[in-house]
Amino acid sequence: MTRTVEEISHALIDAARKAGAEAADALVVEGTSVSVEVRNGALENAERSEGTDLGLRVLLGKRQAIVSSSDSRPETLTAMAERAVAMAREAPEDPFAGLAGPAELARGWDAAALELFDPAPEPSAEILMQDALAAEAAAQAVKGVSQVSDAAAGYGTHRVHLSATNGFSGGYARSSRSISCVAISGHGTGMERDHDGDGRTFQADLRSAEEIGRTAGERAVERGGARKPATGTFPVLFDERVSSSLIGHLMAASNGAAIARGASWLKDSLGEQVLPANLSLVEDPHRPRIPGSRPFDAEGLATRKRKIVENGILTGWTLDLSSARKLGLSSTGNAARGVSGPPSPSNWNLSLTQGDKSRDELLRDMGTGLLVTSMIGSTINPNTGDYSRGASGFWVENGEIAYPVNECTIAGNLRDMLRRIVPANDARAYLSRVVPSLLIEGMTLAGN
Structure with a gap:
């Protein structure tokens, strides 16, 4: 059964306690990213990655240790906790290490008010490629541009959750959308390059691919000579x-x-x-x-x-x-x-x-x-x-x-x-x- 980042972080804290940690905090980040690059009107590279990264910090008095993994299976969480506690026993003391006191912790926040995540559907690789192609074409259309070295579009999401033995538990989600273009003017030793790009949380706020490509081209031409x-x-x-x-x-x-x-x-x-x-x-x-x-x-x-x-x-x-x-x-x-x-x-x-x-x-x-x-x-x-x-x-x-x-x-x-x-x-x-x-x-x- 697939577990949420919150459930995984709580499981890490439980494992740390069972392994003998006096205090601990766990950070879990689940991410998805898609990127597309084009060159000369054709797809050059497309990548998609998905994964969950886990980090556990344990404290024994003023000794601390951190372990990380990308495997969230229960047996891995147990092994992480045991390894972290063993490492902490051998670590030098840090008089300034320690979690926040309960009175210092954030309470009653409204993550939704920050609008960190765009609820719009994930754009397909085809949509991203069309954005990258549009940026490339707009740059190439600028008089004086000799080539476009890179045009790309991307999308990503992250879900973050932090849990700790001091009672804190909180998380939020982020999204990002981007378009970029690098244009070159001139030839040989006289080549000059410049770029433009935009990255936003919400797709609706992103500048158009045509504007980004055109600006990259104009900037490259301005640098000629x-x-x-x-x-x-x-x-x-x-x-x-x-x-x-x-x-x-x-x-x-x-x-x-x-x-x-x-x-x-x-x-x-x-x-x-x-x-x-x-x-x-x-x-x-x-x-x-x-x-x-x-x-x-x-x-x-x-x-x-x-x-x-x-x-x-x-x-x-x-x-x-x-x-x-x-x-x-x-x-x-x-x-x-x-x-x-x-x-x-x-x-x-x-x-x-x-x-x-x-x-x-x-x-x-x-x-x-x-x-x-x-x-x-x-x-x-x-x-x-x-x-x-x-x-x-x-x-x-x-x-x-x-x-x-x-x-x-x-x-x-x-x-x-x-x-x-x-x-x-x-x-x-x-x-x-x-x-x-x-x-x-x-x-x-x-x-x-």
Whole structure:
């Protein structure tokens, strides 16, 4: 008889108790994914996967161990529990390990209000292929596109359930739908590529395949004839497509695990200014239909909306139970985990205050500088915030785009960069990270 993810998680907890665990939690994830790729008008690859992954964490005092499996048969659950308990007996003590107390647990959430699962029927492989073909055809129809290297469409669902000996039991389901396209312009050493794509929780919200393919093609053509920019100090405008990476670096530096290790350029900055005074950064895990939304975290604590940065001031760290205990604080309900590892702090949906100018107006204001539309590689010093990344995009002269550029490096220090950001008003509200284009004056460019 097929068991639900909830039933499997409860069975794992029962097995852990019988094996001698003092405390335990079990995470069970049941997933289905379908993906289709096309090339030159024909199917190139189609994949479908279904499976259930199980993770069991057991604790003996302050010793813990984690085991995982993709086999949910009763005898396997028993073996997992016995193995985990044996491993925990040999593990070193971790003074900060432990489950949440009953009073800390989430209660009375409404997962349905978050609209994380599209009830529409699963699209067939034929429908996905037609979407991918439509995206490819739209890209190929753009004058100047020499080939389409990839066009794909996909669908997936996940059902998650977390149970623990502290009394927590909760789960929810997710769905995802996506279309993507990569187009190439030019030939030989003059080839340039760019892409577009969209991923949504609900099929009805997905942008059309034709729009995605056309945009990928137009972007690839715009990059034709790219060259290296000048070397020097110039303003840099991070396009909305890449600007969220800057906020990602800020989040990595304010992650409780990094703070507890003392490995962060923000470690002494709590209560200090990290962004311009008119900007706030808000985390909201309760936005409907957004991938980063969830009613509770991976330790059973309620998620909540919070201002990580308020009017430029850093107000707190991102914490799970372990990092919070190390720092003498309380968890912010930000634990994330997979089935094979322990919880760790992670951010949910983020939103940065938008400005009152469009990207074009910021381009006009910057005069001469670089518009960055894509980045590769990175060298980030976690202790100092020194920043260096490969970049490509467009050179701007007299406030207007002059020509495409590639093979350049942009560098600065994150602490200084983030305090000087000037936001545009072009953020896409349906993304998990709602961050507009960001202008930063006085960055170092290495080109010719």
